[in-house]
Amino acid sequence: MDRYKKLREWMVETQIVERGIKDKRVIEVMKKIPRHLFVPEDIMDDAYDDRALPIGHGQTISQPYIVALMTELLEVKGDEKVLEIGTGSGYQAAILAELVKEVHTIERIEALAEEARKKFEKLGYKNIKVYIKDGTEGLPQEAPFDRIIITAATPKIPEPLIAQLKEGGIIVAPVGERYSQYMLKAEKKEGKLEEHYLIPVAFVPLIGKYGWQDS
Numbered sequence: 001m002d003r004y005k006k007l008r009e010w011m012v013e014t015q016i017v018e019r020g021i022k023d024k025r026v027i028e029v030m031k032k033i034p035r036h037l038f039v040p041e042d043i044m045d046d047a048y049d050d051r052a053l054p055i056g057h058g059q060t061i062s063q064p065y066i067v068a069l070m071t072e073l074l075e076v077k078g079d080e081k082v083l084e085i086g087t088g089s090g091y092q093a094a095i096l097a098e099l100v101k102e103v104h105t106i107e108r109i110e111a112l113a114e115e116a117r118k119k120f121e122k123l124g125y126k127n128i129k130v131y132i133k134d135g136t137e138g139l140p141q142e143a144p145f146d147r148i149i150i151t152a153a154t155p156k157i158p159e160p161l162i163a164q165l166k167e168g169g170i171i172v173a174p175v176g177e178r179y180s181q182y183m184l185k186a187e188k189k190e191g192k193l194e195e196h197y198l199i200p201v202a203f204v205p206l207i208g209k210y211g212w213q214d215s
C-alpha cells in the first residue's frame with residue numbers, strides 16, 4: 001500500500017469517523033482522493049495532518065474534518081448540480097465531483113483557479129467547471145443549484161446565492177465575524193432560508209460585493 005494511502009486511512013479513522021461523520025459515501029471519498037496532490041509540493045507530507053494548510057496567496061486548504069463535515073451537511077445523493085464559492089486548492093470540489101453530477105466552482109484569485117483547473121484535468125474530472133470572478137454574485141447563467149457551499153467566511157449569505165438556490169436546496173457556509181464564524185446549514189423553504197448554526201470555525205474571508213469589502 002502506498003504511503004499516502006496509509007496516511008489517508010489514518011486521517012479518516014482518527015479525524016473523521018471518530019468525530020462522528022457517518023455518511024458512508026463521504027467516508028469512502030475522503031479515503032480515495034489524494035489530498036497531498038492539492039497542497040504545495042514542499043508540504044505534501046503534512047497533507048493528512050489535522051489542520052488547514054497554506055496554499056499560497058494568503059489562502060488555505062481547509063482541515064480534512066471540516067471538508068468532510070461540510071460535504072456531509074450538503075446531504076448529496078448523486079444527481080445534484082452544486083455551486084462552490086472559493087475553489088482554493090480544488091480539494092473540496094474534487095470531493096464533491098465524486099458524489100454529485102456537476103460542480104461549478106468560483107475562485108477570485110486567478111493563479112489558484114488556473115492551478116486547480118490543471119489538477120482537475122490531470123486527475124480526469126470532467127464534471128467540474130472553474131470560473132474566475134467574484135463568487136458572492138453567484139453564477140446566474142447556471143442557476144438554479146441544488147446545493148451551494150461557501151468555503152470562505154461571510155458576514156451573511158449573499159442575496160444572489162439565496163436567489164440561485166433551488167426551493168428545498170441546501171446551503172452550507174461559515175457565517176459570522178471576519179476571524180471567527182459558526183458553520184451554518186440552511187434549507188430554502190418558501191423562498192427563505194431556515195437556518196441551523198452548528199460548530200465554531202475560522203475561515204479566510206470571502207471578499208466581494210456581498211461579502212467583506214476589502215482584502
Ligand code: SAM
Nearest residue numbers: 061086088089091092107108135151206207208
Ligand atoms: N475550498 C477550498 C479548498 O478545497 O482548498 C478552500 C477554500 S479557501 C479556505 C477560501 C477561498 O475562497 C480562497 O481561495 C479565496 O481566494 C476564495 N475567495 C474569497 N473570496 C471569494 C470570492 N468573492 N469569490 C470567489 N472566491 C473567493
